[in-house]
Amino acid sequence: MVDEFAKQYLHGDLCEMRKAILWKLEGLPEYDIRRPLTLTGTNLLGLVKHLSIWESRYFGEVFGRPFPELLPRWDDAAERGADSWATEHETREDITDKYRRVWEHSDATITALALDAPGHVPWWPRPDVKLFNILVHMLTETSRHAGHADILREQLDGSTGTAAEYATPQQDPAFWEARRATIEQAAKAAVARSDEVSSINTPD
Numbered sequence: 001m002v003d004e005f006a007k008q009y010l011h012g013d014l015c016e017m018r019k020a021i022l023w024k025l026e027g028l029p030e031y032d033i034r035r036p037l038t039l040t041g042t043n044l045l046g047l048v049k050h051l052s053i054w055e056s057r058y059f060g061e062v063f064g065r066p067f068p069e070l071l072p073r074w075d076d077a078a079e080r081g082a083d084s085w086a087t088e089h090e091t092r093e094d095i096t097d098k099y100r101r102v103w104e105h106s107d108a109t110i111t112a113l114a115l116d117a118p119g120h121v122p123w124w125p126r127p128d129v130k131l132f133n134i135l136v137h138m139l140t141e142t143s144r145h146a147g148h149a150d151i152l153r154e155q156l157d158g159s160t161g162t163a164a165e166y167a168t169p170q171q172d173p174a175f176w177e178a179r180r181a182t183i184e185q186a187a188k189a190a191v192a193r194s195d196e197v198s199s200i201n202t203p204d
Helices: 002-023 030-034 044-058 092-112 131-157 173-201
Strands: 118-120 128-130
Touching: 002 044, 002 092, 002 131, 030 044, 044 092, 044 131, 092 131, 118 131, 128 131
Parallel strands: none
Antiparallel strands: 118 128
16 A cells, blocks of 8 residues: 555655656757757757656666667666657657657556566666665756756746746746845855954954
8 A cells, every 4th residue: 555655655756756857848949959058969859859758768678568669778878868859850759759759658657557566777886776776866866957958948047936836926037036136145245244253363
């Protein structure tokens, strides 16, 4: 009873985080979902591609239930990093539709197996796992990247939130400028106060 509740709870949260990831692309033009928005090149469509590939592995080959479509080998050094951005030949639909197919395959694995069903992750230092470990891992991984996507989307148009029904209402730019100014002032005041305390406590 407890195991079934735990599985349903973790699976339900994973489903919500998956939808949040795709929602971050909605309403954006092609360039904005693809372009690098951090120093290391993090981009919205690349996050979807990355999650698609890794979820397909974790709920696929780890439990002897390989995803039926071609995947790059996890140990192919030449492919390292290629899962984090979309080529010019990969369409938005190619990547998002594949992610949804991965969900279906993963959901079938989660439904079919018990929480203590054994799996094997050859790229982990302790490779023998249970379905419970993988559910927690993928929920954590997807939530982490949903946070990345939230920040990237905020940089583009100020939109934040985990789902359409919980979206933060758009504010006038002046509102955010005032908020940023308040935070900046507090940060500078904290540094000044810290320097003052240090000078008092430093012996002559």
